[in-house]
Amino acid sequence: MIEKTGMTDARKSLYFHLGLIGALFILQFILPAYHHGNLARIMVLACYAMGYNILFGYTGLLSLGHAMFFAAGMYGMGLPMVHLGWTPEPALISAIVVGVVVSAGIGFLALRTSGVSFMIVTLMFAQAGFLTILYFGEWTRGDEGFVIKQAERVMAGFDLSQPTNRYNAALILFSICLLLTIRLVHSRFGRVMIAIRENEERTHMLGYDVHFHKWMAVIMSGTMAALAGAAYALLFGYAGATFASVQYSIFPLLWVLLGGAGTALGPFIGTLFMFYLIDLSSSFTTAYMLIAGLALVLLTLFLPQGLVGEFRRKVVPWLS
Amino acid sequence: MLELTSVSSGYAGAQVLREVSLSLNAGEIVCILGRNGAGKTTMMKTIMGLLKASQGQIIFNGTDLTAIAPHKIAGCGIGYIPQGRRLFSELTVAENLEIGLMAGGKSAATRDKVLGMFPRLAERLDQRANTLSGGEQQMLATGRALCLEPQLLLLDEPTEGLQPSMIALIRDTVVELKKQGVGILLVEQRVDAVLSIADKVMFLENGMNRDVMSADHLRDNPDILKKYIGV
Numbered sequence: 169m170i171e172k173t174g175m176t177d178a179r180k181s182l183y184f185h186l187g188l189i190g191a192l193f194i195l196q197f198i199l200p201a202y203h204h205g206n207l208a209r210i211m212v213l214a215c216y217a218m219g220y221n222i223l224f225g226y227t228g229l230l231s232l233g234h235a236m237f238f239a240a241g242m243y244g245m246g247l248p249m250v251h252l253g254w255t256p257e258p259a260l261i262s263a264i265v266v267g268v269v270v271s272a273g274i275g276f277l278a279l280r281t282s283g284v285s286f287m288i289v290t291l292m293f294a295q296a297g298f299l300t301i302l303y304f305g306e307w308t309r310g311d312e313g314f315v316i317k318q319a320e321r322v323m324a325g326f327d328l329s330q331p332t333n334r335y336n337a338a339l340i341l342f343s344i345c346l347l348l349t350i351r352l353v354h355s356r357f358g359r360v361m362i363a364i365r366e367n368e369e370r371t372h373m374l375g376y377d378v379h380f381h382k383w384m385a386v387i388m389s390g391t392m393a394a395l396a397g398a399a400y401a402l403l404f405g406y407a408g409a410t411f412a413s414v415q416y417s418i419f420p421l422l423w424v425l426l427g428g429a430g431t432a433l434g435p436f437i438g439t440l441f442m443f444y445l446i447d448l449s450s451s452f453t454t455a456y457m458l459i460a461g462l463a464l465v466l467l468t469l470f471l472p473q474g475l476v477g478e479f480r481r482k483v484v485p486w487l488s
Numbered sequence: 489m490l491e492l493t494s495v496s497s498g499y500a501g502a503q504v505l506r507e508v509s510l511s512l513n514a515g516e517i518v519c520i521l522g523r524n525g526a527g528k529t530t531m532m533k534t535i536m537g538l539l540k541a542s543q544g545q546i547i548f549n550g551t552d553l554t555a556i557a558p559h560k561i562a563g564c565g566i567g568y569i570p571q572g573r574r575l576f577s578e579l580t581v582a583e584n585l586e587i588g589l590m591a592g593g594k595s596a597a598t599r600d601k602v603l604g605m606f607p608r609l610a611e612r613l614d615q616r617a618n619t620l621s622g623g624e625q626q627m628l629a630t631g632r633a634l635c636l637e638p639q640l641l642l643l644d645e646p647t648e649g650l651q652p653s654m655i656a657l658i659r660d661t662v663v664e665l666k667k668q669g670v671g672i673l674l675v676e677q678r679v680d681a682v683l684s685i686a687d688k689v690m691f692l693e694n695g696m697n698r699d700v701m702s703a704d705h706l707r708d709n710p711d712i713l714k715k716y717i718g719v
Binding site: 363 | 536
């Protein structure tokens with residue numbers, strides 16, 4: 169009976185998310201050019217947030233250094249293309265490898281701490297990464313960043329600088345990350361991640377190697393963030409140190425909290441909401457962050473589980 | 489089955505357990521009695537590796553538990569139900585049991601056996617653990633530990649805050665497990681509940697083992713209770 173119920177809920181949740189992917193595909197034919205471009209950017213940033221959600225939302229580890237992983241993918245993609253003349257295919261592999269190596273290394277060291285110390289250690293590592301990018305400005309062009317030429321952004325015969333191709337590439341990446349997240353949540357490993365979030369000591373006592381599972385969660389989370397960084401560099405043709413700054417470590421936390429930590433769709437909804445909140449409010453006032461901040465406070469007060477979290481609690485309890 | 493020899497342990501800078509020794513055999517119920525702060529829970533946590541023993545040996549079926557990684561101790565066949573149950577509150581009853589089954593690599597047959605012991609859980613499989621009553625939560629915590637099919641079960645105040653019918657159910661479950669050959673180490677404040685099922689009683693005071701005796705002897709000499717725990 170357990171298996172039957174679990175599968176039914178999992179299938180409902182899968183269909184729901186597949187429906188969303190279908191809706192996003194159709195939207196490209198409806199949206200005006202401006203929002204078309206925005207949505208492509210939001211989908212890539214949502215992948216970054218989904219990576220963050222694996223660690224924070226499902227495993228309960230709050231990192232303040234995820235910009236380091238995003239930047240690892242971004243520079244892992246951009247530097248070989250610009251300096252070594254690599255095509256996007258091997259550069260993408262390079263970005264993923266860099267993402268795995270950086271997250272494995274940082275995770276190994278940072279997980280020697282926990283709680284507030286883990287937050288501070290990840291923040292410090294990210295700041296070290298940010299300063300390293302600035303230090304090697306001769307190659308990275310520091311704050312100014314560098315552009316990946318339009319002619320080089322061709323993958324498998326598709327010109328990714330062209331809006332439709334870019335949108336669909338972002339959608340493919342988004343779909344992969346979303347379905348991977350759902351698969352992960354319903355897997356044995358995902359259950360243990362949630363158990364760790366709920367009660368680390370108890371999980372340990374049941375015989376699970378909590379440290380190993382947390383390390384794997386950091387690697388998966390960091391690699392997904394790196395993949396998003398690589399896609400951002402490739403699709404929008406730019407890599408810069410701003411993406412390694414502390415602000416970009418805070419963003420995914422906000423997006424996930426807004427959308428709903430521990431929900432597969434929450435990171436996307438949170439990113440979408442925040443993106444348009446800033447976009448719209450900045451057209452009225454230069455103090456747009458004040459409006460964004462106020463909206464965040466209100467949401468936190470009245471929807472503590474985030475937009476999707478509350479939706480799941482009240483309407484669709486089977487949502488992953 | 490379980491042999492503690494001169495075990496000491498505690499928290500950073502504060503020794504709580506002082507050279508405690510105890511032996512427990514298969515199918516035996518040993519109860520630890522003592523006042524608050526005597527070191528009962530510390531003893532449980534030390535056996536499970538949550539606290540490192542600063543001295544002594546803990547041997548379980550020939551394996552020195554102080555020499556292996558804490559997360560491997562459950563795999564040796566020891567189930568632990570801590571005080572306050574410590575469920576995965578956001579997970580459903582089914583998912584809580586599943587976590588236990590996966591940890592022990594057990595099959596659906598084990599789950600069905602557990603659900604057979606606690607039919608009420610079978611009716612609430614899709615319910616989140618934090619919405620269960622106190623008694624149901626204790627059933628779930630016990631059921632999840634039994635999903636590991638342990639040879640030894642450590643129970644820390646399992647009847648705390650439960651209504652009489654639930655206490656009776658937990659007691660019957662413990663007796664049934666004993667019949668199946670499971671060794672049980674029980675921390676309990678309710679002396680009446682303990683004396684009716686325990687084989688052996690150990691008194692802890694200020695982290696030291698003051699006395700170990702048969703439950704029968706304690707039943708015949710109630711003054712001993714007054715001496716050690718003031719009841």
